[in-house]
Amino acid sequence: MISDSIFTLTHDSKLDDLLAANQQWSKTMNDLHPGLFREYNAKGQNPHTLFIGCSDSRYNEGCLGVLPGEVFTWKTVANVCSPEDLTFKATLEFAIRCLKVNKVVICGHTDCGGIKTCLTGQIEPLNDKEGLNCQHLYQYLQDIDQMYHEEKSQLANLPTLDAKSKYLSQCNVKRQFARVIENDTVKTAIANKELEVYGLVYNVDSGLLDPVISN
Ligand SMILES: [Zn+2]
Structure with missing residues (x-):
């Protein structure tokens, strides 16, 4: 979807958009900070x-x-x-x-x-x-x-x-x-x-x- 905004989601976004954005965010975080979720956050x-x-x-x-x-x-x-x-x-x-x-x-x-x-x-x-x-x-x-x-x-x-x-x-x-x-x-x-x-x-x-x- 092409948007002229720098923001991720809008008032028109629905649950599917939120979940897709979440998948992308999780992947980006994993790429930038390998082990953040599994090695750190998962342990408390x-x-x-x-x-x-x-x-x-x-x-x-x-x-x-x-x-x-x-x-x-x-x-x-x-x-x-x-x-x-x-x-x-x-x-x-x-x-x-x-x-x-x-x-x-x-x-x-x-x-x-x-x-x-x-x-x-x-x-x-x-x-x-x-x-x-x-x-x-x-x-x-x-x-x-x-x-x-x-x-x-x-x-x-x-x-x-x-x-x-x-x-x-x-x-x-x-x-x-x-x-x-x-x-x-x-x-x-x-x-x-x-x-x-x-x-x-x-x-x-x-x-x-x-x-x-x-x-
Ligand atoms: Zn305030």
């Missing part, structure tokens, strides 16, 4: 890092140049880490206590849809039952909206929407970082000198990471 995982990122389609733990088996991953909308979220607490326990990762990366990104929704005052339409009908997302993004309101005076000094959006991405990494290091599992591991936590922002226009904060 020993990840060194927990990667917490936004669910955005433009980045994941692959930005670290890693192979399957190296990084345990949790992605959420706008990389929000709510302290009482069971998934948050369980993921940290599994990664740190069971898998023994010694690094946690909390990685936000530029041009984040969740952040831009709040920044451009588009959060209220999410709650419209006759419109977008996204009540859960509306509720979920209250944390980001609150951050936006807290940062309003700083944002006023920034010239463009892109600059404001990137600034809020950095603020959000610091906000979620503070929650990660307050988690009991993380706290204990840091006290035992078994864990480092890094806050980063991924630039979708370059593929590069900016360090923001670390413990």
